[in-house]
Amino acid sequence: MIPIGKILEGKYTNKTVTIRGWVYRKREGKDIIFILMRDATGVIQCTFRKDAEAWEEAEKATIESSATLTGTVKEDKRAPGGYEISGENLSIIGLAETFPIAKDKSEEFLRDVRHLWLRSRKMSLVMRVRDEVLWSVHECFRKKGFVEVSPPMFISSACEGGSTLFGLKYFDQDLFLTQSAQLYLEALIYSLEKVYCVAPSFRAEKSRTIRHLTEYWHVEPEQAFADVDDMMRLEEDLVSYVCRKVAQKCRKELVELGLDPEELARVKPPFPRVTYTEAVERLHKKGLRVKWGEDFGFDEERVLAEMFDKPVFVYGYPKQIKAFYCKTYPEKPDLAMSADLLVPRIGEITTGGSRVDDKDELIKRMKEFGLRPEDYEWYIDLRRYGTVPHAGFGLGVERLLAWMLKLENVMDAIPFPRTIRRFYP
RNA sequence: GCCGCUGUAGCUCAGCCAGGUAGAGCGGCUGGCUGUUAACCAGUCGGUCGUAGGUUCGAAUCCUACCGGCGGCGCCA
Numbered sequence: 001m002i003p004i005g006k007i008l009e010g011k012y013t014n015k016t017v018t019i020r021g022w023v024y025r026k027r028e029g030k031d032i033i034f035i036l037m038r039d040a041t042g043v044i045q046c047t048f049r050k051d052a053e054a055w056e057e058a059e060k061a062t063i064e065s066s067a068t069l070t071g072t073v074k075e076d077k078r079a080p081g082g083y084e085i086s087g088e089n090l091s092i093i094g095l096a097e098t099f100p101i102a103k104d105k106s107e108e109f110l111r112d113v114r115h116l117w118l119r120s121r122k123m124s125l126v127m128r129v130r131d132e133v134l135w136s137v138h139e140c141f142r143k144k145g146f147v148e149v150s151p152p153m154f155i156s157s158a159c160e161g162g163s164t165l166f167g168l169k170y171f172d173q174d175l176f177l178t179q180s181a182q183l184y185l186e187a188l189i190y191s192l193e194k195v196y197c198v199a200p201s202f203r204a205e206k207s208r209t210i211r212h213l214t215e216y217w218h219v220e221p222e223q224a225f226a227d228v229d230d231m232m233r234l235e236e237d238l239v240s241y242v243c244r245k246v247a248q249k250c251r252k253e254l255v256e257l258g259l260d261p262e263e264l265a266r267v268k269p270p271f272p273r274v275t276y277t278e279a280v281e282r283l284h285k286k287g288l289r290v291k292w293g294e295d296f297g298f299d300e301e302r303v304l305a306e307m308f309d310k311p312v313f314v315y316g317y318p319k320q321i322k323a324f325y326c327k328t329y330p331e332k333p334d335l336a337m338s339a340d341l342l343v344p345r346i347g348e349i350t351t352g353g354s355r356v357d358d359k360d361e362l363i364k365r366m367k368e369f370g371l372r373p374e375d376y377e378w379y380i381d382l383r384r385y386g387t388v389p390h391a392g393f394g395l396g397v398e399r400l401l402a403w404m405l406k407l408e409n410v411m412d413a414i415p416f417p418r419t420i421r422r423f424y425p
Numbered sequence: 426g427c428c429g430c431u432g433u434a435g436c437u438c439a440g441c442c443a444g445g446u447a448g449a450g451c452g453g454c455u456g457g458c459u460g461u462u463a464a465c466c467a468g469u470c471g472g473u474c475g476u477a478g479g480u481u482c483g484a485a486u487c488c489u490a491c492c493g494g495c496g497g498c499g500c501c502a
Binding site for chain 1: 426431432435436437438450451452453457458459460461462463464493494495496497498499500501502
């Protein structure tokens with residue numbers, strides 16, 4: 001059994017091969033049938049003459065039927081890809097009914113039949129790049145001495161506000177699905193110091209945008225004895241590493257998706273860094289009306305991101321617009337040691353920073369945010385027994401991928417997207 | 426949560442503003458075709474016009490409610 005990709009590399013010219021895969025296209029003439037076969041490695045044209053033994057079987061084959069095919073490889077400029085197989089034998093494995101996806105298709109329909117649309121060139125290319133993104137994330141953390149850990153998905157109290165959690169019945173208790181592993185990662189740094197996870201996060205935000213999923217994959221590192229500046233360095237290293245690896249290893253995929261690998265290869269540290277206060281000033285110069293102390297909306301993020309040719313960090317936010325666990329600068333107690341990484345079109349792809357490491361400060365901040373410290377006893381314990389300064393961040397995998405591949409929607413960066421409106425298939 | 430757009434054949438859409446017998450292309454099927462490139466040519470099959478009410482002699486078209494989908498804002502990764 002020969003992978004089609006190997007044949008297209010010219011390694012089997014004039015040899016008899018057997019391939020297996022699915023019928024990608026079919027065109028019938030009076031005395032000749034063209035069947036384009038695809039497998040995981042590529043697409044190749046196969047011809048069947050009327051006098052061939054396989055003619056009848058070739059006539060029967062329908063789009064997306066699975067089959068085994070034997071024939072002789074020939075170099076032929078008329079064939080897409082430059083090579084074709086002169087078909088001698090064809091054996092249909094699973095005869096396909098009329099495939100619902102044809103020439104005309106809408107985004108809506110393709111999402112209704114996502115289980116079938118995953119077979120398309122576009123989706124398979126994106127899935128290959130996604131694989132490389134995840135692999136290179138693991139590689140990068142491993143090289144830096146981080147230990148991969150597995151956080152829980154069921155949680156008993158909110159990581160942040162609480163209004164955006166999915167609730168569920170857990171036997172006779174009310175529990176939630178996690179929206180971040182952060183609090184659990186914080187517990188693990190006391191033994192492992194540098195940890196990370198790649199896990200799903202669930203958010204019940206009723207967002208209707210091209211950058212929101214209710215279930216998304218979250219890369220979250222947490223590091224002891226580190227602060228927000230260490231995190232920004234880690235983030236730019238990670239994002240650059242991933243971009244470089246994808247540019248190297250997914251060159252073909254990028255080109256077929258209509259992208260320039262060099263553009264990704266140019267994403268290198270350092271990324272520009274802008275303080276919140278500077279960002280407000282820059283936005284004022286652009287004519288946007290933002291008041292110091294207010295969080296940026298998507299319009300502001302977009303304008304900021306488009307000022308630079310690389311992802312940009314915005315750091316030093318007013319503490320009231322950041323989460324309760326965000327540490328503040330000792331010399332500027334109104335500013336959070338927190339940074340967001342912004343990219344054009346998608347907006348935030350990461351948020352992170354230093355965490356509050358003092359027990360009394362943590363309890364005070366919880367109360368300010370209307371949280372009940374008794375719900376977080378275990379988390380407060382982490383500050384009771386050998387607390388250390390520490391920091392971490394969260395990266396949205398689908399947002400990263402959507403930015404890297406210029407996808408129209410984060411839904412196309414995951415095989416089976418879940419949004420407020422869509423959970424089938 | 427607020428706002429906008431949208432729903433007509435398996436798929437993509439026209440018809441709706443100005444009410445009067447349901448249309449095209451693609452796909453399917455049948456036939457034709459000198460090697461096609463999402464082939465081409467001819468014929469043919471295919472629809473409770475999202476659902477339920479209402480107005481009207483008459484509703485895909487006007488009105489109301491509901492349902493599905495897409496997007497913008499807010500919220501966030």
